[in-house]
Amino acid sequence: MSTQPPRDRDGRLTPSPPEWSTRPALPFPEAARKGLENEVQRANLRHATGTIRTKRANVVAEVPHWEQLRSAGEAIKNRTLRHLDQHLETLEASLTRAGATVHWAADAAEANRIIVDLVRATGEHEVTKVKSMVTQEIGMNEALEEAGIAAWETDLAELIVQLGHDFPSHILVPAIHRNRGEIREIFREEMGTYGTPAPEGLSEEPVDLAGAARTHLRNKFLRTKVAISGANFAVAETGTLVVVESEGNGRMNLTLPETLISVVGIEKVLPTVEDLEVFLQLLPRSSTGERMNPYTSLWTGPHEGDGPQDVHVVLLDNGRTNALADPKGREALRCIRCSACLNICPVYERVGGHAYGSVYPGPIGAILNPQLRGVGSAIDKSLPFASTLCGACTDVCPVKIPIADLLVHERHRVVEEKKRHQANQFEPAMMRAASWVMADHHRLEAAGRASSLAGKLLPIRTIGPLPPPLSRWTQNRDVPMVPEQTFRQWWKENRDERA
Amino acid sequence: MTSEPSAGLPGAGKTVALFATCANDVMFPGTPRAVVSILERLGCRVEFPPEQTCCGQVFTNTGYYPEALPSVRTYAKAFGDYDYVVGPSGSCIGAVRHQHAMLAEEAGDLGLAAESRAVAARTYDISEFLVNVLGVTDVGAYFPHRVTYHPTCHSVRVARVGDAPYQLLRAVRGIQLLELEFADQCCGFGGTFSLKNPDVSRAMVNDKARHVMDTGAEYLVTGDNLCALNISGVIHRNRGGIRPIHLAEILAHTEQGVSA
Amino acid sequence: MSARDVVLGRVRAAIADVPEPDGPVDWTYGRATGMPDVVGRFVERVEDYRATVVRCASGDLPSEVVRALGSTGARRVVLPTGTDERLHRAIREAGELSVVVDDGSLTAADLDAIDAVVTTSVVGIAETGTIVLDHGPGQGRRALSLVPDRHVCLVRAGDVVSDVPEAVAALAPAVRAGSPLTWISGPSATSDIELSRVEGVHGPRTLWVVVVDD
Numbered sequence: 001m002s003t004q005p006p007r008d009r010d011g012r013l014t015p016s017p018p019e020w021s022t023r024p025a026l027p028f029p030e031a032a033r034k035g036l037e038n039e040v041q042r043a044n045l046r047h048a049t050g051t052i053r054t055k056r057a058n059v060v061a062e063v064p065h066w067e068q069l070r071s072a073g074e075a076i077k078n079r080t081l082r083h084l085d086q087h088l089e090t091l092e093a094s095l096t097r098a099g100a101t102v103h104w105a106a107d108a109a110e111a112n113r114i115i116v117d118l119v120r121a122t123g124e125h126e127v128t129k130v131k132s133m134v135t136q137e138i139g140m141n142e143a144l145e146e147a148g149i150a151a152w153e154t155d156l157a158e159l160i161v162q163l164g165h166d167f168p169s170h171i172l173v174p175a176i177h178r179n180r181g182e183i184r185e186i187f188r189e190e191m192g193t194y195g196t197p198a199p200e201g202l203s204e205e206p207v208d209l210a211g212a213a214r215t216h217l218r219n220k221f222l223r224t225k226v227a228i229s230g231a232n233f234a235v236a237e238t239g240t241l242v243v244v245e246s247e248g249n250g251r252m253n254l255t256l257p258e259t260l261i262s263v264v265g266i267e268k269v270l271p272t273v274e275d276l277e278v279f280l281q282l283l284p285r286s287s288t289g290e291r292m293n294p295y296t297s298l299w300t301g302p303h304e305g306d307g308p309q310d311v312h313v314v315l316l317d318n319g320r321t322n323a324l325a326d327p328k329g330r331e332a333l334r335c336i337r338c339s340a341c342l343n344i345c346p347v348y349e350r351v352g353g354h355a356y357g358s359v360y361p362g363p364i365g366a367i368l369n370p371q372l373r374g375v376g377s378a379i380d381k382s383l384p385f386a387s388t389l390c391g392a393c394t395d396v397c398p399v400k401i402p403i404a405d406l407l408v409h410e411r412h413r414v415v416e417e418k419k420r421h422q423a424n425q426f427e428p429a430m431m432r433a434a435s436w437v438m439a440d441h442h443r444l445e446a447a448g449r450a451s452s453l454a455g456k457l458l459p460i461r462t463i464g465p466l467p468p469p470l471s472r473w474t475q476n477r478d479v480p481m482v483p484e485q486t487f488r489q490w491w492k493e494n495r496d497e498r499a
Numbered sequence: 500m501t502s503e504p505s506a507g508l509p510g511a512g513k514t515v516a517l518f519a520t521c522a523n524d525v526m527f528p529g530t531p532r533a534v535v536s537i538l539e540r541l542g543c544r545v546e547f548p549p550e551q552t553c554c555g556q557v558f559t560n561t562g563y564y565p566e567a568l569p570s571v572r573t574y575a576k577a578f579g580d581y582d583y584v585v586g587p588s589g590s591c592i593g594a595v596r597h598q599h600a601m602l603a604e605e606a607g608d609l610g611l612a613a614e615s616r617a618v619a620a621r622t623y624d625i626s627e628f629l630v631n632v633l634g635v636t637d638v639g640a641y642f643p644h645r646v647t648y649h650p651t652c653h654s655v656r657v658a659r660v661g662d663a664p665y666q667l668l669r670a671v672r673g674i675q676l677l678e679l680e681f682a683d684q685c686c687g688f689g690g691t692f693s694l695k696n697p698d699v700s701r702a703m704v705n706d707k708a709r710h711v712m713d714t715g716a717e718y719l720v721t722g723d724n725l726c727a728l729n730i731s732g733v734i735h736r737n738r739g740g741i742r743p744i745h746l747a748e749i750l751a752h753t754e755q756g757v758s759a
Numbered sequence: 760m761s762a763r764d765v766v767l768g769r770v771r772a773a774i775a776d777v778p779e780p781d782g783p784v785d786w787t788y789g790r791a792t793g794m795p796d797v798v799g800r801f802v803e804r805v806e807d808y809r810a811t812v813v814r815c816a817s818g819d820l821p822s823e824v825v826r827a828l829g830s831t832g833a834r835r836v837v838l839p840t841g842t843d844e845r846l847h848r849a850i851r852e853a854g855e856l857s858v859v860v861d862d863g864s865l866t867a868a869d870l871d872a873i874d875a876v877v878t879t880s881v882v883g884i885a886e887t888g889t890i891v892l893d894h895g896p897g898q899g900r901r902a903l904s905l906v907p908d909r910h911v912c913l914v915r916a917g918d919v920v921s922d923v924p925e926a927v928a929a930l931a932p933a934v935r936a937g938s939p940l941t942w943i944s945g946p947s948a949t950s951d952i953e954l955s956r957v958e959g960v961h962g963p964r965t966l967w968v969v970v971v972d973d
Contacts (some may be wrong), residue, residue, distance in 0.1 A: 007764075015753065027697075028696065029695065029696050029697075029698065032696060032698060032699050033698045036698055036699065036702050044953070046653070047953060047954075048953055048954040049952075051765070051954040051955075052954050055954075067788070068785075071785060071786075072784060072785065072786035075782075075784040075785065075786070076784055076786075079781050079784060080773060082774060082777045082781065083774070083777075083781075084770050085767050085770045085774070087772050088766075088767065088770065089767070092763075098937060103762075104761070104762040104763040104765075104766050104768075105762055105766075106762050106765045106766055110621075110762055120736075138690035149730025149883045152962075155951070156949045156951040156952070156960060157949075157951035158803070158949070161819075161870035173950065173951055173954065174921045175778065175951060175952075177953070179953060180952055180953060183692050183952060206949075206952040206953065206955050207957050207958075207959070209952055210949055210951075210952070210957045210959060210960050211625040211959070212525075213960065214959070214960055215960055217961065218961075221867070221961070222867045222868050222871060229594045237935075237936075237938075238934055238935055240934055244949070246948050246949055246960075247697065247947055247948065247949045247960035247961050247962065248905060248947040248952065248960055248961035248962025248963075249953075249960065249961045251901065251905045251941065251961070251962060252905065252906075252961050253904055254901075255900075255901040255902045256902060256906075258865045266766065266770070271926065273930075273931045273935065274788045274789070274927060274931060275930070276927050277788060277789070277923050277924040277926075278786065280923050280927070280942075281922075281923050281924075284887075288950055290944070291804065291807075291886065291887040291888065291921075291944070292884070292887035292888065292889045292942070292944040293944060294808075294943065294944050294945055294946070294947055294948045294962070295941065295942065295943060295944075295947070295962060296940075296941070296942035297901075297939070297940070297941055297942075298934060298939060298940040298941075298942075299939040300934065300937045300938075300939070301937070303894075303938070303939050305863050305900060306894060306901055306902075306939065307901055307902075307939065308844045309767075311656075315766065317766045317769060321527045321766070321769035321770055322773075324769075324770065324773035324774060325769075325772065325773035327776060330773075346684050346685045346687070346703055347696075347699055347703070350699060350702045350703065351699055362931065384562075384653060385691075385696065386690065386696060386699075387689070387692065388652070388657065388685045388687060388689025388690075388692045388700075388703070389560055389652075389689055389690075389692070390652035390684075390685035390689070391652055391653070391655075391656035391657060392652070392655075392656065392683070392684075392685070394656065397655055403658075404657075405597075408559060408560055408562070408598075411560070411561060412562045412563075412564050412605075413562075413563030413565055414562055415561070415562035416562075427561075428563075431558055431561065431563045432566060434557070434558070434559060434566070435563070435565075435567070435568075435569055435570075436569075437552075438521070438553040438555065438569050438570045438573065439569030439570075439572075439573065440554070440569075441549055441551060441552050441573070441577075443549050444521060444524075444552045444553070447525070448524060448525045451525050451526075452525070452773035462735065463934070464736075469694070472693070472694050472697035473693060473694065473697070473732075474732075474734060474735055475697070475701065476704070476705060476732075477704070477729065477733050477735075477736060478732050478735040478736045479728070479732055480728075480735075482525065482526055482529055483526070483529075486524050486525050486528055487519045487524040487525075487528035487531045487532065488519075488547075489526055489528075490528055491535075491547050492534060495535070495545075495547065
């Protein structure tokens with residue numbers, strides 16, 4: 001049984017998350033403003049997303065049958081989700097046969113209870129973690145902290161975020177909003193409080209920063225008895241879990257401890273081992289822009305004489321069945337968390353991930369969060385509108401999620417909700433009026449005549465700054481005056497009469 | 500029997516219904532006029548079904564599906580009888596092809612969905628109609644200016660006009676086509692996005708305007724006037740001196756000036 | 760009601776609209792990717808990850824491995840059980856290296872004090888420059904090829920396949936038999952700082968691949 005790690009200045013075992021992350025998230029437009037005002041972050045994001053976009057484009061261009069691969073990924077995921085109950089039962093049976101213990105969790109609270117109990121049963125007071133979206137989604141680190149258990153992030157970017165009292169802003173590269181100088185400062189100031197300090201004279205060269213992380217975490221890896229992971233894929237027929245990673249922290253966690261707890265969203269299941277051939281091509285090229293990521297681990301329950309002998313798998317719903325129940329929204333469940341849609345998104349590039357109020361930022365977050373959580377909160381109501389619908393995300397998605405279409409679908413859900421609850425609002429009234437105009441060309445013509453009359457009468461050619469709310473547009477843009485004649489009027493004068 | 504004046508021209512024997520689009524009708528009438536001019540020059544007979552209104556995209560993309568339906572119905576009714584419907588907007592054409600049938604289905608009107616699907620299959624953006632249907636890239640245009648082309652998002656990723664606009668521009672006599680950096684990135688307009696997320700929209704369009712100004716062009720060419728309005732609004736405010744112009748207006752321009 | 764029943768019940772309710780049966784998935788599994796020189800591509804792609812790759816005839820393997828260990832500056836080396844006896848002897852007799860054979864009792868801390876490991880592998884993937892271990896004899900348990908900082912990995916040229924689909928087909932029986940797999944593509948690396956790739960985080964920072972021509 002281990003002793004509890006020391007408490008920090010806040011009386012905590014692990015670095016406290018930022019205060020803002022514990023409050024209800026602001027609606028996207030307000031949160032986005034903060035991101036836009038952060039000049040350093042914008043420069044970091046511009047550089048990082050630009051780099052990764054180029055890398056992805058290059059390695060995708062190498063695969064002549066990329067479109068076929070995407071279609072296969074889409075089809076396999078669709079087929080699996082259509083019979084998800086059967087695949088989950090098969091997965092459970094295979095895992096059990098392989099010697100793993102399967103737990104089911106309907107929501108985050110239940111998953112966290114299971115995990116806390118499993119860790120307590122080992123008598124340990126700390127765990128190390130493989131980078132995992134799902135454990136962030138359920139707020140596992142904080143649940144463990146409250147139970148007196150320290151959860152240490154071991155992925156470099158997650159470590160930067162954790163030590164920086166920060167919140168992840170990207171699915172793949174959670175510290176994408178930080179540059180090397182900021183990372184050096186975080187390491188120098190915080191590493192010593194929670195373990196091996198940063199070496200004297202640490203430079204801001206990435207290789208030195210990675211070296212400092214290696215040293216800081218090595219002791220934790222060598223002494224840890226319990227590790228917690230997610231899984232990129234869970235193969236139903238064999239009970240095999242797959243973790244795709246780069247640094248080797250995943251392998252450390254999957255190999256050295258005595259107990260391994262893997263939290264797996266129910267949509268991660270794939271029917272057969274062979275299905276991996278599709279996704280192990282799609283994922284690395286789409287995410288890190290590599291032909292293959294440095295390390296991929298597959299394990300099937302405990303393996304005698306090798307790795308953890310106490311193996312648990314927590315199968316988690318936490319809103320996934322909400323998405324599954326929506327014939328359109330269920331397409332979002334194909335997501336393999338590659339983050340190509342974040343990297344290509346012009347909105348994400350400018351505002352960063354924190355504005356999305358979730359561990360799932362970017363275009364996929366803008367559809368996934370309202371699917372998982374509903375459209376009740378201010379942030380989830382605003383997320384579907386956090387896009388210009390430019391469609392760049394749809395084109396890069398390796399499993400062909402029609403993200404732009406689903407954004408529109410989510411907008412429809414938000415509007416329907418709005419109409420149900422608040423009858424007399426400005427926007428619905430405007431839309432009803434405009435719809436009435438468009439139902440009959442005579443009405444549109446009348447509007448056009450009014451407009452062209454204004455064009456004739458008003459003595460200006462350009463409209464400059466206007467008061468709110470029109471200032472939203474004219475703060476940085478001039479608008480030309482409407483012309484003196486509509487096209488319809490021209491046609492009547494020049495073609496109809498001729499005909 | 501008299502021979503048609505259009506005999507031998509690529510558009511001979513083709514009747515084309517012009518979908519002016521509501522924004523172009525009222526705000527940019529020069530653009531649909533240019534489409535008329537090009538099509539007639541190429542031998543098409545152009546008609547303007549007066550019942551037409553709008554593609555409905557502003558409703559659909561803001562989440563107002565029932566409010567979009569009148570536009571879907573009006574479109575199917577106005578254009579249902581034509582073999583070719585052509586409009587000067589990748590975005591509006593994209594909405595017709597990608598959203599109309601879906602909206603009808605959502606409303607449970609399967610008859611309308613079938614009509615919408617049929618008319619959508621005969622609906623084209625002007626650039627793809629010229630290149631893919633008429634098989635023309637050189638439309639006899641002359642435009643002795645430096646221009647840069649912004650491929651609007653919906654023309655590329657919804658209407659999927661491909662490189663048709665570039666083919667057409669490269670064939671214009673006297674033109675100098677300058678490369679636009681980060682051309683494929685959105686200008687930040689996004690319809691109601693520019694009002695719902697004004698700060699992000701401004702950040703995006705400021706970047707786009709800067710890239711456009713960096714080209715040193717005299718004209719910013721697009722296939723969607725509202726995107727151009729967005730970008731050129733910033734350029735005008737900054738006295739950038741680059742004028743927006745629709746692709747069709749360049750193509751309508753000949754050494755004799757603009758007809759129609 | 761158990762959580763299991765709750766979740767499965769929700770899943771069944773959610774997909775109640777799904778019509779039977781499924782259409783086929785338009786994909787042929789296990790296909791080779793055409794390329795002129797599979798082993799040549801493998802070498803090139805592994806080198807792209809900044810790993811060292813050498814090719815040798817099987818007779819020269821022991822001396823190549825000794826040379827590899829020497830070049831990486833290793834002093835203490837661990838060998839998995841099942842390591843080829845000829846290779847084992849050559850390393851032992853090289854004189855400068857202290858050799859430990861894993862009997863399963865080495866702790867993580869013991870392994871951390873060892874500089875290098877020499878393992879074999881089961882599959883090489885040309886297109887992606889990937890090496891796969893199924894941790895059978897000669898490949899060691901997973902910790903062996905992870906904790907020491909240098910990994911000298913032997914790949915038989917005959918085990919190199921064109922691409923991921925062929926590899927998964929070749930490896931599926933091992934997965935079905937319950938073996939863990941480790942896919943290795945270059946040395947440990949991260950792109951977490953400004954998306955610049957840096958080799959060497961937690962796994963071996965040096966990967967030295969010896970391709971053995973049969």
